[in-house]
Amino acid sequence: MKQRQPPPSPHAAATRAVALIISLIKRPTAKSERYRRWVDIGWQPIPFKGSSQQPEQRRFLLKLSVHRRAGAEVDAWADTGECGSVSAVFRPCMEVALGITFDPSDLPGCLHSVVAVLHQTVRHEIEHLMDEGFLALPGPSRRPRRGTTDQEQWQRSVRLSHWYGLRRRLFSGGFGTLRKWDRKERAITESARSGKCIDYMVSAREMHAFTMGFQAEAKYRRVTWDVPMLEYTESMVNAERMTQQESDAVRTMLVRWAVAVIPSARISEQTVARYL
Numbered sequence: 076m077k078q079r080q081p082p083p084s085p086h087a088a089a090t091r092a093v094a095l096i097i098s099l100i101k102r103p104t105a106k107s108e109r110y111r112r113w114v115d116i117g118w119q120p121i122p123f124k125g126s127s128q129q130p131e132q133r134r135f136l137l138k139l140s141v142h143r144r145a146g147a148e149v150d151a152w153a154d155t156g157e158c159g160s161v162s163a164v165f166r167p168c169m170e171v172a173l174g175i176t177f178d179p180s181d182l183p184g185c186l187h188s189v190v191a192v193l194h195q196t197v198r199h200e201i202e203h204l205m206d207e208g209f210l211a212l213p214g215p216s217r218r219p220r221r222g223t224t225d226q227e228q229w230q231r232s233v234r235l236s237h238w239y240g241l242r243r244r245l246f247s248g249g250f251g252t253l254r255k256w257d258r259k260e261r262a263i264t265e266s267a268r269s270g271k272c273i274d275y276m277v278s279a280r281e282m283h284a285f286t287m288g289f290q291a292e293a294k295y296r297r298v299t300w301d302v303p304m305l306e307y308t309e310s311m312v313n314a315e316r317m318t319q320q321e322s323d324a325v326r327t328m329l330v331r332w333a334v335a336v337i338p339s340a341r342i343s344e345q346t347v348a349r350y351l
């Protein structure tokens with residue numbers, strides 16, 4: 076009997092993707108081109124109840140763009156979505172478009188910073204992959220839902236619903252009814268879409284991804300969870316994308332979220348005293 080492989084841990088998947096990106100960056104022929112690479116993380120979907128379909132191998136496509144620029148600081152950005160116009164062989168799949176910038180004259184000295192920022196960025200995107208789309212994990216409750224035709228879609232949206240529930244418990248602060256809280260959540264999502272940095276970082280879809288991304292970077296750098304979190308929010312203030320006051324509000328929410336979802340995360344005493 077063919078043994079079913081367990082899904083890779085998000086940590087293993089991220090480490091593999093980061094190693095692949097670094098091997099591409101180090102290649103002597105790799106100048107400032109745009110790479111397009113399949114990263115097969117061997118994702119075996121967890122079976123869901125109520126479907127006769129065989130779980131197929133699902134993948135994510137990593138589209139990497141490397142920007143080497145004199146004087147550039149190490150920086151990375153990414154976005155996740157369902158694959159658009161790709162060969163049917165690779166469907167269904169999810170796509171992570173990831174860009175990295177650095178100054179080539181800083182190599183190999185800047186590699187440590189490149190790997191650190193990649194750990195944060197890749198893990199952040201993997202959290203999005205686990206929340207929504209073809210690779211999303213079923214949430215803890217996988218009971219078929221009566222009256223719902225697309226059982227898979229419903230079961231794969233449970234993880235995200237779980238975050239919504241946790242947000243209400245942590246942040247509504249006795250803030251009235253479910254309807255009022257929903258309205259507040261919708262306003263945050265709307266404002267995040269229009270590009271307001273504070274609302275983007277604490278929105279229902281982003282906050283968990285940011286928290287886990289900071290933890291991945293912190294583990295790689297062997298620092299406490301709050302070090303990359305404080306640096307990131309400070310960089311947003313320096314870039315005038317949020318005020319100091321907004322940054323304090325974001326930090327408070329992120330620290331509360333980290334304590335709730337990663338009990339093992341190490342957080343410095345100063346940060347706990349100041350923001351929790």
Ligand SMILES: [Zn+2]
Nearest residue numbers: 199203281284
């Ligand atoms: Zn994100």
